[in-house]
Amino acid sequence: MSERNTIDSVLGDSPLTGGEIQGLNYDPISMDPDVRVVKLGGQSLLDRGRAALFPVLDEIVAAKDRHKMLLMCGGGTRARHIYSIASELELPTGVLAALGGYVPMQNARMVQMLLAKHGGLYMLHDDFEKLPLYFRLGCLPVMTGMPPFAYWEKPVEGTRIPSNRTDAGVYLSAEVMGCPRAIYIKDEEGLHEHDPKKHPDAKHIPRISVAELEELDLPDLIVERSVLEHMKRARFCKEIQFVNGLVPGNVTRALDGEDVGTIIYAD
Amino acid sequence: MSDMVTGDGRTHIRSPLMKESLQDREVQARAFSEREIEIMPGVTMVSIGGQSIFDRGAEAILPLVEELGPLMQEHKLLIGVGGGTRVRHTCSVALDLGLPTGGVAQLVGAMEECNAVFLNALLAGHGSIPMQREHFWDLPLYFRSGLTPIAISVPPYHFWEPPNAEGPMPAHGSDFGLFMHAEVLGMDHIIYVKDEDGLYDKDPKRHDDAKFIKRTTLAELQADMPQELILDRQVFQAWPDARHLERIQIINGLVPGNLTRALAGEDVGTVITRS
Numbered sequence: 001m002s003e004r005n006t007i008d009s010v011l012g013d014s015p016l017t018g019g020e021i022q023g024l025n026y027d028p029i030s031m032d033p034d035v036r037v038v039k040l041g042g043q044s045l046l047d048r049g050r051a052a053l054f055p056v057l058d059e060i061v062a063a064k065d066r067h068k069m070l071l072m073c074g075g076g077t078r079a080r081h082i083y084s085i086a087s088e089l090e091l092p093t094g095v096l097a098a099l100g101g102y103v104p105m106q107n108a109r110m111v112q113m114l115l116a117k118h119g120g121l122y123m124l125h126d127d128f129e130k131l132p133l134y135f136r137l138g139c140l141p142v143m144t145g146m147p148p149f150a151y152w153e154k155p156v157e158g159t160r161i162p163s164n165r166t167d168a169g170v171y172l173s174a175e176v177m178g179c180p181r182a183i184y185i186k187d188e189e190g191l192h193e194h195d196p197k198k199h200p201d202a203k204h205i206p207r208i209s210v211a212e213l214e215e216l217d218l219p220d221l222i223v224e225r226s227v228l229e230h231m232k233r234a235r236f237c238k239e240i241q242f243v244n245g246l247v248p249g250n251v252t253r254a255l256d257g258e259d260v261g262t263i264i265y266a267d
Numbered sequence: 268m269s270d271m272v273t274g275d276g277r278t279h280i281r282s283p284l285m286k287e288s289l290q291d292r293e294v295q296a297r298a299f300s301e302r303e304i305e306i307m308p309g310v311t312m313v314s315i316g317g318q319s320i321f322d323r324g325a326e327a328i329l330p331l332v333e334e335l336g337p338l339m340q341e342h343k344l345l346i347g348v349g350g351g352t353r354v355r356h357t358c359s360v361a362l363d364l365g366l367p368t369g370g371v372a373q374l375v376g377a378m379e380e381c382n383a384v385f386l387n388a389l390l391a392g393h394g395s396i397p398m399q400r401e402h403f404w405d406l407p408l409y410f411r412s413g414l415t416p417i418a419i420s421v422p423p424y425h426f427w428e429p430p431n432a433e434g435p436m437p438a439h440g441s442d443f444g445l446f447m448h449a450e451v452l453g454m455d456h457i458i459y460v461k462d463e464d465g466l467y468d469k470d471p472k473r474h475d476d477a478k479f480i481k482r483t484t485l486a487e488l489q490a491d492m493p494q495e496l497i498l499d500r501q502v503f504q505a506w507p508d509a510r511h512l513e514r515i516q517i518i519n520g521l522v523p524g525n526l527t528r529a530l531a532g533e534d535v536g537t538v539i540t541r542s
Binding site for chain 1: 296300303323353364369384426429434435505
């Protein structure tokens with residue numbers, strides 16, 4: 001029988017099942033660390049309409065010449081509606097992930113229209129590599145916050161809701177770009193020990209590590225749990241920041257690098 | 268008729284998940300039931316090894332193509348192909364350059380797609396068709412027309428490939444991608460065609476004393492997982508929470524007749540059952 005026609009490489013014959021590779025000196029590059037990867041909350045911001053969104057977009061536009069920004073959109077109530085019905089129909093997790101993805105796409109298109117005169121540009125996952133072009137042209141690229149896993153999203157125990165939704169998509173975008181921090185614009189002052197919409201006296205947490213946060217074992221979290229898992233293995237994006245976009249000036253301060261809101265960091 | 272709900276500054280659509288953050292464990296449990304629909308039952312996933320079969324050239328590929336021809340008429344198959352040595356080389360170069368994990372993942376699919384085109388050229392006469400991701404839902408069309416789709420194996424995680432706990436290489440490769448593709452469509456059986464008789468407790472190419480594992484279960488494997496695996500480790504990490512895949516079979520595609528027997532339901536090679 002013929003031999004395997006191989007090409008010599010450091011990886012040799014080893015199966016590609018991940019892990020450290022002998023003889024490899026991995027010195028990762030950061031693709032564009034100055035970019036601000038910013039999530040516009042779905043339920044927290046976009047579903048609030050003009051009253052909440054316009055002031056946030058105004059701050060973003062005002063910061064345009066100071067910072068390169070990639071805007072990524074969350075889903076919101078329509079995504080929850082989709083997940084509800086899809087769950088009742090007993091559809092697989094991967095199908096929910098694909099279905100849920102349509103809503104952040106709509107939201108990104110809406111934001112693009114609002115930002116068109118300032119250079120707002122709707123982009124797809126396949127356009128990710130064109131970001132350097134968009135930034136050099138002074139554009140404001142807007143895209144879905146969902147990662148492209150869709151039908152390939154892994155099922156998990158006890159729920160059909162996909163683990164990697166828009167928080168994860170935003171986080172992984174920041175990580176692959178080599179950005180040290182991802183910014184999430186929501187409608188609360190960051191993290192609290194309970195959902196402040198249900199417990200108005202919930203205590204605010206300004207800075208906390210992933211390990212400490214997991215120890216708290218909160219029943220509810222401001223961020224998708226999958227993001228915390230990814231952060232433990234991150235090479236670049238070691239911080240995520242949660243900002244109340246409903247308070248004027250917060251977005252500008254976050255874009256300028258201030259620690260407003262809550263920072264969750266990887267140890 | 269859905270109601271709109273307002274009052275907290277946001278406009279909601281009435282649903283059981285309305286207003287929820289979706290991170291709450293009790294809320295997540297609302298989106299769960301024991302049953303899950305099978306989107307395309309009666310289809311078997313067949314993965315043709317990249318390094319194990321393709322990289323051996325005509326001598327390994329052509330007999331398998333001969334065997335596949337009639338099998339494609341008899342069974343509903345979804346075929347996937349691995350990438351092989353070119354993927355390894357791509358990863359070597361990319362990691363040496365210091366490209367991020369997501370960047371490496373973005374590159375890998377091209378070499379697999381090459382192999383899918385190769386295989387399609389050989390099988391087109393028997394009724395194969397390459398399956399692009401945008402055509403994910405064209406499967407019923409293919410099957411009703413008597414065609415066999417050839418899918419790209421690696422999952423489309425691309426730049427968004429999560430960081431790997433074990434190192435810079437992407438964790439989600441072609442074996443995993445095809446596993447997920449089969450699982451989401453409700454298939455219960457996947458056959459990985461490689462160049463070994465099946466699963467061993469270590470790499471038989473490197474260890475003369477490697478022990479063949481003829482039949483085992485997922486639980487038994489998890490209790491004693493070999494250090495060197497012929498399949499992506501991610502397959503075994505995803506399998507416990509999968510709803511449909513019951514049987515993973517690893518066969519030697521260099522032995523004529525093995526694939527025919529496996530598709531006929533015989534326990535040729537290694538059979539791993541979920542329970």
